[in-house]
Amino acid sequence: MCRNCGAIVGAGQQDCAVCGASTATQPSTQTARPVPDRETMRFARAVLTRPNKFTIIFLIANLFIFLLMWESSGMSSSVLWSGFHLDVLLAYGAKLNALIKAPNYQWWRFVTPMFLHVNLLHLLVNMYSLWIIGPYVEKLYGSAKFVVFWVLSGVAGVVASYLTVRPNLATGGLGRFLFKTLDEPSAGASGALFGLVGVLFVFGIKFRHELPDGFKRAFGTGLLPTILINLFIGYLGRGFIDNAAHLGGLVTGAAMALLVQYKRPGEKHDSAIAWRVLQIAALAVVVLSCLKVVQHFNAPPPPPPPQLFAHAEPLIQYFTVMNQAQETVAEIADGHVTNVPTTLQALQNLPAPDQKADELRNRLIAFINKVSQDVKPGASPATSPATGPSPSASPTASSGASPIPSPSVSLSPTKPLGKEVAAEYNAWRKDYEAWLKTAVARINQQH
Numbered sequence: 001m002c003r004n005c006g007a008i009v010g011a012g013q014q015d016c017a018v019c020g021a022s023t024a025t026q027p028s029t030q031t032a033r034p035v036p037d038r039e040t041m042r043f044a045r046a047v048l049t050r051p052n053k054f055t056i057i058f059l060i061a062n063l064f065i066f067l068l069m070w071e072s073s074g075m076s077s078s079v080l081w082s083g084f085h086l087d088v089l090l091a092y093g094a095k096l097n098a099l100i101k102a103p104n105y106q107w108w109r110f111v112t113p114m115f116l117h118v119n120l121l122h123l124l125v126n127m128y129s130l131w132i133i134g135p136y137v138e139k140l141y142g143s144a145k146f147v148v149f150w151v152l153s154g155v156a157g158v159v160a161s162y163l164t165v166r167p168n169l170a171t172g173g174l175g176r177f178l179f180k181t182l183d184e185p186s187a188g189a190s191g192a193l194f195g196l197v198g199v200l201f202v203f204g205i206k207f208r209h210e211l212p213d214g215f216k217r218a219f220g221t222g223l224l225p226t227i228l229i230n231l232f233i234g235y236l237g238r239g240f241i242d243n244a245a246h247l248g249g250l251v252t253g254a255a256m257a258l259l260v261q262y263k264r265p266g267e268k269h270d271s272a273i274a275w276r277v278l279q280i281a282a283l284a285v286v287v288l289s290c291l292k293v294v295q296h297f298n299a300p301p302p303p304p305p306p307q308l309f310a311h312a313e314p315l316i317q318y319f320t321v322m323n324q325a326q327e328t329v330a331e332i333a334d335g336h337v338t339n340v341p342t343t344l345q346a347l348q349n350l351p352a353p354d355q356k357a358d359e360l361r362n363r364l365i366a367f368i369n370k371v372s373q374d375v376k377p378g379a380s381p382a383t384s385p386a387t388g389p390s391p392s393a394s395p396t397a398s399s400g401a402s403p404i405p406s407p408s409v410s411l412s413p414t415k416p417l418g419k420e421v422a423a424e425y426n427a428w429r430k431d432y433e434a435w436l437k438t439a440v441a442r443i444n445q446q447h
Helices: 038-048 053-072 086-091 120-141 143-163 172-178 190-206 213-218 220-236 243-259 272-295 306-333 340-348 355-372 419-446
Strands: none
Touching: 038 120, 038 213, 053 086, 053 120, 053 143, 120 143, 120 190, 143 190, 143 243, 143 272, 172 220, 172 243, 190 213, 190 220, 190 243, 213 220, 220 243, 306 340, 306 355, 306 419, 340 355, 355 419
């Protein structure tokens, strides 16, 4: 009932329908709307309306170079997932210690890897991260500082990868997390991306007393779970994830953020010209490095160091003949036995580098003898002979490839040989691949 006019007021009605007076004694069921953080809104509008053109430029550059690498790989759909061939990665400027050191001195390989990616998944993960993180850094610090952060963090990541190829230190869980046993190709924008994460982490801590609450929660200690999760993933994937490159970029980005002021809303910096000069210098280094890649693109690869070749020659000869023997197995599956005598003769005359290699060779000889007896000479094949892929290496994302390319051991007969025979062949291939990895590691340790 309205205290003003005495009219009956319905339950939950806020005003009297007769006189319009407020029904103060009636409990209100309306939920109070939260008051927005006006300081956060003002700060966000002032910062997030700034342009982020270099984030877009770097993203497009990575996509464009990936398409060029795909075109150089024959536009094959398989390499999008399995990864580009070692020759393609090196031609486009992937990091390889042997090519950076004397006598080659290809210094640009410290710069170009941050624009290369091993396969499509590697590219998509890194470009999504750039799309999410890049705009915040560029809008908070400005385009000039963003470019410097990206280039320096990326280079620092490659340098860290270069310095951590230390087979004697790659022991134990922590040793294998930081150091690498093999000089493998390094490619990926992960080092530069970790640098941007380091910038935002320090930004949130350094300016926590002046930032509005919304930004305090997003950056600084709010990024700790992201950093720790990525390092844990790197620990689980040690051996194919280049954790040294990630840490090198992270530390470099954090160090730069400690020394640099961000671009506060409405504030003008006297050092804007200096940062613009540094931005131009960073971009000039990138362009010059790309020109060096173009200059050496069709040049023949430099020969391996003499001391490496001396150790590697028996191994190269061994896996060359073994690869040819696997091609013969594929031909037998197609009904061709023409090359069997030549292959068996080559295998019997092949010196084995060690006892395990000798065992693998003898098992392959026995297998070829076994399966070739089931094929009638002159049989008409149902399909054309399998030639198999050329020897290749399997580089890792943002990691580092061996000076000795690992041969392909995934060749399979084009037609089934029967379950038992196929299982025997697959078991042999598995043992051969495991031996090959240890053999290549020994050669690189000797180097």
